[in-house]
Amino acid sequence: MFVGCAGWSLGREHAPAFPGEGTHLQRHARQFNTAEINSSFYRPHRPQTYARWAESVPDDFRFSVKMPKLISHEQRLQGSAQALDEFLGQCGELGQRLGCLLLQLPPSLAFEADVAEVFFTQLRERFAGAVVIEPRHESWVQAEPMLAGHRIAQAAVDPSRLSNDRQPAGWEGLRYWRLHGAPRIYYSAYETEYLARLAAALQAQAQHGAPVWCIFDNTASGAATADALKLVKLLGQSR
Template sequence: MNAQRFYVGCAGWSLGREHLLAFPTQGTHLQRYAAILGSVEINSSFYRPHRRQTYARWADSVPADFRFCVKMPKLISHVRRLQHCEQELDDFLGQCLGLGDRLGCLLLQLPPSLAFAEPLADAFFVALRQRFFGEVVLEPRHESWTDAEPLLVRHRIAQAVVDPSRISTDSTPRGWQGVKYWRLHGSPRIYYSAYEQHWLENLAHTFKATAEGQATWCMFDNTASGAALGNALTLAASLHGEA
C-alpha cells in the first residue's frame, strides 16, 4: 500500500465461531489470525508476565510483516503508578523484546485516578527511553493529562485516539505524531457494542486521507461479545479497497 502502513487488529487473537470462515482452518489460533489480519494487541501482558521464549514463539508464528503491540503491566501503571519501577521495566522489556522485529509498539494505559505530574511522568519516560527506543503509545484517563502534550512530544510518546472518549484530548491523535493509534472499545456499550459498517468505512477514509508515511494502528477492544473481530475484518477490507 505504497508508503502507508496500516495495522488493524484486535485485543487478542481469539477467533469467534461466527467469523471462522474468514480464516484458514489449519494452524494455531495466532497463525490463523495472522494469515488475515496484520497486527494484534497483547493485553494479557497487563495482567501477568510471559516468558521471553513465549514471545519468541509468537513471533515465529506470524508473517514477517505482522506486528504486535504489547500492553505494559499494571504493576508499572496501576500499582507503582510510574514510580520506582526501573526493575519492572527491565523485567518487562527483557520478556517482550523476544518478539524481535515483530514488536511494533508498546501501549501504556493509565488508571483514571492517575493525574499528570510532570516531574513524575518525565522521570518515568526518561527511564523508559533509556531502555527502549521504539514506538510507545499512551492512553491516559485523567483529564489533567491534557497538559502533557509538550512532554509527550519531547519523549516521542503518541497519545491514543480512544472511543468512547475518556478525556477531552483523546478524540484525535495527540502527542508525538510519528505513530497514530486508535483504540476502539465499543460504543455506546463499552467492550460490547459493534461499530456500524458505514462508520468503519468513514474511518478507513480518514486513515487514507491523513496518513503521511507513519504507522497508523487501529485496535478493537470490543471483545466481550465478539464484535472486535468482525469490525477488524471490515476495516481491513475497506483499507484495501475490498469493501
C-alpha cells in the first residue's frame, strides 16, 4: 500500500512529525512511501529535476506523476504523440521510483470511443507501467471495458463526481484513491471515522494482491498531511 499526499509541502504545524535535516521531499519520504507530483500538470520539468527527486527518496518510495494539462485539457487526448514523448522522456528519469501515471480529465471532456482508443494505444506503445485515470464526465462510465483492456485503472474519488467513482474501477491490477476533501473541496479534513472506514477498504483491496494507493489532495490548508499521517497509523504502516 502506498499512502501520501499531492505534493510534499510541509507546513510548520506538522514539523514535529518530520524531524531532522533535509528538503521537504526528503523529510516527507521518512513518513510516507509515495507522493503525487501535481506540478507536472501545469508545466514541464527537466529530466534532471526528476532524477534529483528520485535520488532524494528511499528505494521503496514511488511517485505518481500527473500528466500535463496540455494533453488532457488542451489537446483533449487528440494529436498528443509528441507531447507524450516529451513528458515520458522527462518523468522517465524517476526510474524504478516511477510508480504510475495519473490522467485527470476535464469535466467537459466526454467519452468518445474512437478518440480514447487512439490515445490509449499511443500511450501503451510508449509506456508499459501503471496508469490511473480520473474522468469527470458521466459518459466515461461506459469506458470501463476499454480501460480494463488497456490496463488502465480508474480512481475512486471523494467527493464523487460520477456514478461509478466511489470505488476503484477499470483495470483491477491497480487500486487508487484520490481524496480532495469534503465538504469543502481541497480544504476540509476527514473525520477519524471516515479514515477508519477507508483503512478497512484499503486493507480489503490489498488482500487481492494488487498495489493500493491513497493520495490526499486536500492540501490547501495542510489537512492532507495530517490525514495521511492518521491513515498510516491506522494501517500500522509507520516507516
